[in-house]
Amino acid sequence: MGKKWFWVLLLVPFLGLSQSKRKLRIEAEKQKLALISNVQSHIGYLASDALEGRRTGTAGAAAAMDYLVKQYEQMGIAPKGTSGYLQKFEINEGLQIDAGTYFLVNNKSLRLEKDFFPLATSASVQISGNPAMALQEKGQPWFTDIKELLEENKTNPHFDIEAWIKKEVSTAAAKGASAYIIYNTSNTIDNIQFNKNDKSAAFSIPVIYLTQAGLQHFTDPSATLQVGLAVRLVEKKRSASNVAAFINNGAANTIVIGAHYDHLGYNEDKNALDTGHVIHNGADDNASGTAALLEIARLLQKKSPARNNYLFLHFSGEELGLLGSKYWIENPTMTGSINYMINMDMVGRYDTSHKLTVGGYGTSSKWSQIWKAVSTSLIVKFDSTGSGPSDHASFYRAGIPVQFFFTGSHPDYHKASDDADKINYEATAQIVTLAYQMMGITDSLPKLDFIKTTEPQMGRSTKFTVSLGVIPDYGYSGTGMRIDGVSPGKLAEKLGLKAGDILLQLGDYKFVDVNSYMQTLSKFKKGDQTELRIKRGTEEINISVSF
Secondary structure, eight states: OHHHHHHHHHHHHHHHHHHHHHHHHHHHHHHHHHHHHHHHHHHHHHTSGGGGGGBTTSHHHHHHHHHHHHHHHHHTOEEOSSBTTEEEEEEEEEEEEOTTOEEEETTEEOOBTTTEEEOTTOOOOEEEEOOBTTOOOTTSEEEEEOHHHHHHTTTOTTOOHHHHHHHHHHHHHHTTOSEEEEEOOSSSOOOOOOOTTOOSOOOSSOEEEEOHHHHTTOOOTTSBOOEEEEOOEEEEEEEEEEEEEEEOOOOSEEEEEEEEOOBOBTTTTSOOSSOSSOOBOOIIIIIIHHHHHHHHHHHHHHSOOTTSEEEEEEESOGGGTSHHHHHHHHSOSSOSEEEEEEEEOSOSOOSSSSOEEEEOTTSOTTHHHHHHTOOOSSOEEEEOOSOSSSTHHHHHTTTOOEEEEEOOOOTTTTSTTOOGGGOOHHHHHHHHHHHHHHHHHHTTSOOOOOOOOOOOOTTOOTTOOOOOOEEEOTTOOSSSEEEEEEOTTSHHHHHTOOTTOEEEEETTEEOSSHHHHHHHHTTOOTTOEEEEEEEETTEEEEEEEEO
16 A cells, blocks of 8 residues: 555656646647737738728828837837827928829820920929920920030030020020920930929929930921920928837847838839739738737737847838838937847748848847857748848948848739738747847847948849949938948948948939939949049049949
């Protein structure tokens, strides 16, 4: 009898221990399922048709913003914007050519931008007339071929086509011209463009530029034409808001976790990779990262490693050029030291071909040590660079170590087919717990050091065979292309270019914004030598360039 009771008594602790482990496993499974369910719920709403693609400045984006605010209120995480949870900012898109702009020749409609475009200083009016291209009559539109003018001034470094146009249009208006129409029958570069950032006073009459394609509609200069045109120019501004929430542990350093919540709407900004006026829901880009950020915040609110504070930032305007993150860096809503930044952008499509890529691995000497301590079943690949086409780049340029979580591009990227039914919800939930685990590991370390890395070549079109190696400032609203910085070891650094420089002209080609700069690059090839004109402060400088 004694031996029997001995074995019974011996088994009791083991049974208790087994039941305890079973309870823990059940609880862990419940938490996992709850996390997956939450992620699915967030993405289901944010990527629904009701939000119409969350384009910055729209009602859909405002609905997404309200949803984020309510989530943080429900979690009990404090606001850290400039107006509660919000940090409002304005996006100035400059002058836009309204759809009411048209040009009719003998009742045939010319194509806007392909056949003609108004100058940004054109009057916004509607006129009609019966002019002849060879004549300049009072009360009629005047046509001017600038061929001879360009050829005469081909070697004149002081010739300014914009100043010439301004003088000629004023003279024509004083003589009774109802409109001024410019065209160029030579092959000489004229640099006449629509400059959305031109702040000059508008002319009293409409000014139109006819392209080579548009000129085909005017084959007989002596013929009397029936012309009707209207110019409608509007200054376009958008309201945007970052969303900021904060867990304050009274620590010296703060970890920033960020994700952009905007997307493409109906492709009004022409930044989609498909066509058609259809909703681009952006389930992966970036409802997935937004959902992940909310759930990271929920885990940290329950239990946060105490040696750091935690700032949660949901950025607007990312699809327009990292505008929200750049605005926050220039106008931070918190004081104190930032330890590092984690960016969650497109984390919803993990599978055997789309592994989890973590960018910014080279931005601190501590990342290798941290990742050796991480335990995960996910396959993780590392990219050393700290820059790239997402919001972590704004923090990296400010000298802050970063980590960029990304499950890779796919055929639905920037297309209307990026929908919620294609998300890997279980893997997205795993990425949430991975980020949380990583923050726990870093909590035992002092503030991370920062290392500058090489720049990626992402987003570079195959039509470009040359590059300066500059980082554009997409939010700049002046003429030219201001740069945020230069890539280490690239041509711009060797030329001495600096952040804040405004690039004005490359060779014969002037540029008024980022797009015209890109178009100019495509006209050069390796081995070409030319001159770059920049503005630094109030001084304009010419720099010799060899590609």
